[in-house]
Amino acid sequence: MLWAGPRARPETIKAVAAAYHLNDPLLNQLYYYFQSLLTGNFGVDPQTGRSILSEILFYAPNTLELVLASMVIIILLGVGLGYISGMRFGTKVDSVIRLFYLTTWSTPYYLGALVSVLVFASYIPIFPSGGNGAVGFTYNSITGIFVLDTLLQANWAAFESGIYHLILPATTLALLSFGIVPRIMRSSILDTRWSTHVKAARARGLEEGDVRRKHILRNALIDTTTVIATTFGWLFSGTIIVEQIFAWPGIGQFSYTAIVSDNYPVLVACIFVFTVGVIVANFIADIIYPLLDPRITLGEGG
Amino acid sequence: MSTEASRLRKLLMSNPLSVFGLVTTAVFVILAILEVVSFGKITPFSPYTPNFAQANLGPSVSHFFGTDFEGRDIFSQVIAALPIDMGISVAVVVVSALMGVVFGTLAGYFRGLFDEVIMRLTDMFLAFPQIIMSLAIAATLGPSLLNVTISLIVVWWPPYVRLVRGAVLAVAAEDYVSVSKALNSSFLYIVRKDALPNVLPSVLVYATTDIGSALLTLSTLGYLNVGIPASMPELGKMVSSVSYNLYLYPTQVIIPALVVMLMVAGFSFLGEGLRESLDVKLRPHILMRGRGIGKVEGGQKRIPGPIPALSNSAFPQAPRAPTLGETPS
Numbered sequence A: 001m002l003w004a005g006p007r008a009r010p011e012t013i014k015a016v017a018a019a020y021h022l023n024d025p026l027l028n029q030l031y032y033y034f035q036s037l038l039t040g041n042f043g044v045d046p047q048t049g050r051s052i053l054s055e056i057l058f059y060a061p062n063t064l065e066l067v068l069a070s071m072v073i074i075i076l077l078g079v080g081l082g083y084i085s086g087m088r089f090g091t092k093v094d095s096v097i098r099l100f101y102l103t104t105w106s107t108p109y110y111l112g113a114l115v116s117v118l119v120f121a122s123y124i125p126i127f128p129s130g131g132n133g134a135v136g137f138t139y140n141s142i143t144g145i146f147v148l149d150t151l152l153q154a155n156w157a158a159f160e161s162g163i164y165h166l167i168l169p170a171t172t173l174a175l176l177s178f179g180i181v182p183r184i185m186r187s188s189i190l191d192t193r194w195s196t197h198v199k200a201a202r203a204r205g206l207e208e209g210d211v212r213r214k215h216i217l218r219n220a221l222i223d224t225t226t227v228i229a230t231t232f233g234w235l236f237s238g239t240i241i242v243e244q245i246f247a248w249p250g251i252g253q254f255s256y257t258a259i260v261s262d263n264y265p266v267l268v269a270c271i272f273v274f275t276v277g278v279i280v281a282n283f284i285a286d287i288i289y290p291l292l293d294p295r296i297t298l299g300e301g302g
Numbered sequence B: 001m002s003t004e005a006s007r008l009r010k011l012l013m014s015n016p017l018s019v020f021g022l023v024t025t026a027v028f029v030i031l032a033i034l035e036v037v038s039f040g041k042i043t044p045f046s047p048y049t050p051n052f053a054q055a056n057l058g059p060s061v062s063h064f065f066g067t068d069f070e071g072r073d074i075f076s077q078v079i080a081a082l083p084i085d086m087g088i089s090v091a092v093v094v095v096s097a098l099m100g101v102v103f104g105t106l107a108g109y110f111r112g113l114f115d116e117v118i119m120r121l122t123d124m125f126l127a128f129p130q131i132i133m134s135l136a137i138a139a140t141l142g143p144s145l146l147n148v149t150i151s152l153i154v155v156w157w158p159p160y161v162r163l164v165r166g167a168v169l170a171v172a173a174e175d176y177v178s179v180s181k182a183l184n185s186s187f188l189y190i191v192r193k194d195a196l197p198n199v200l201p202s203v204l205v206y207a208t209t210d211i212g213s214a215l216l217t218l219s220t221l222g223y224l225n226v227g228i229p230a231s232m233p234e235l236g237k238m239v240s241s242v243s244y245n246l247y248l249y250p251t252q253v254i255i256p257a258l259v260v261m262l263m264v265a266g267f268s269f270l271g272e273g274l275r276e277s278l279d280v281k282l283r284p285h286i287l288m289r290g291r292g293i294g295k296v297e298g299g300q301k302r303i304p305g306p307i308p309a310l311s312n313s314a315f316p317q318a319p320r321a322p323t324l325g326e327t328p329s
Helices: A010-019 A026-038 A052-087 A092-106 A109-123 A146-152 A156-177 A180-193 A196-203 A208-245 A251-260 A264-292 B002-013 B016-037 B074-110 B112-127 B130-141 B145-156 B158-172 B175-182 B187-223 B235-241 B250-278
Strands: none
Touching: A052 A092, A052 A146, A052 A156, A052 A180, A052 A208, A052 A251, A052 A264, A092 A156, A092 A180, A092 B250, A109 A156, A109 A208, A109 B187, A109 B235, A109 B250, A146 A156, A156 A208, A180 A208, A196 A208, A208 A251, A208 A264, A208 B130, A208 B187, A251 A264, A251 B130, A264 B112, A264 B130, B002 B016, B002 B250, B016 B074, B016 B250, B074 B112, B074 B145, B074 B158, B074 B187, B074 B235, B074 B250, B112 B158, B130 B145, B130 B187, B145 B158, B145 B187, B158 B187, B175 B187, B187 B235, B187 B250, B235 B250
């Protein structure tokens, strides 16, 4: 029903049912489902007639570019602000930083994105209002990520255009999703700052810089890594709004158009891709974890 | 009880964050309740009737927030949307917190197969990005207020289960609970007297901030035009309905979105203030899948997540007393 469209004729419905094995026993349908899933066969986009996999492969690298750029900003800004806020606990700097991250966290994605387009692309036109800057440049697609491709091929004009188009959406997405990172960072700094092992390190006469870097910062980063991995989920959710407003040709915008046009096959594929992204992010955090915290090991005997 | 309440009030008032949060949320909750009790009489204009002679006005004394492209008063539309935004967010969080308390207590107290099933279920749900998952459910179920509430609850309950389960696990290992078990106290008695008082502060703090998150997600669904019926006013939907007017009439777009932001900020500031006053630790692990579950000596599962105080002690299980008064799990 859904695949054939809301006003399909009975013959069309029958043809669709036959094409997707809908009259087969349930177990066979399950088999076909897993077979298609594992071979990356998401079917055909009913609106463009192209295979959904090829469309996803076109859009996904652009989203990856945006999300990774935001992630870099989140890690630098979130860890930095959280560290400063925690080390200056109770001062004015602390209050200002906390007010800042609580406010950005409370801002809906659409408000932040619309305001940044309005201010930085219309009132003070220093950034382009949309697109990823690839229009008008010829380049060979190696990874599909525009900025990376042009960098690898030393195509500086295109690379500059890519970075120039990337700054505003990436910063917007990062600032709107990063609230939890400095929050956790600050609270774990506060936990470790006065703990006995830090006192012991100072008592042993270690230099203040060493104490801060190796004993306070490293311990505080453990919890923060966990949270940075969860931020990926927020970033992916945010791309739906941010990409739509910034006209960024990524999965977020692709799924937005799929939602508004009732394009269920595409929507299912997009959700699958997002979910895989979140699982991969968690997996990477699992790998980084034991590097930071020697008490945790992978596998047996942890 | 009254001393407890006055102590809480004193704590809240001592923190500027929570004072701001308390005032903001109180104003919005009162407005939403007034709007419902008065059957929409407190709006100065009808939020639905178009008046093209008055279209696209800027903010003024008669129209506080201006009017939209059909000449409808934006202030009235915002007031009319409050009960829906506020009601659904609160309902989602309350139902999720209740589910968390029930399932989390059962899982943390009885352990075993039930615990395992619940934990794997939460792992599964936490793997999906929240907005995207509820978007898919709401889009599939079709637009109705009940459906959008359901779609949010489906993605909202897992952190609560993990929060409560972790706290109950810690309580169940305490000696006084073993003694209570040995004295043949019933399961419900132990839960009421020992487990809940330890769990509720964290749930309360988490839930307060979480109403803000629920509101954010709800209004994002509204902005994407998913889930909210066409006839219902919703703040995110209002923003998207006029967003093509952004460059010409920015106030129309920004004011409803600012109201959402103010409401969310109110709840998160209140939650943050409460957290400081009640000294509840932030627990990132409840948002994660089964992190750090490893075998420890004795073959027992360590609680997932980096709570140093608990995970370091490798969590010795309390010797189980004969379970006479308990209901079998």
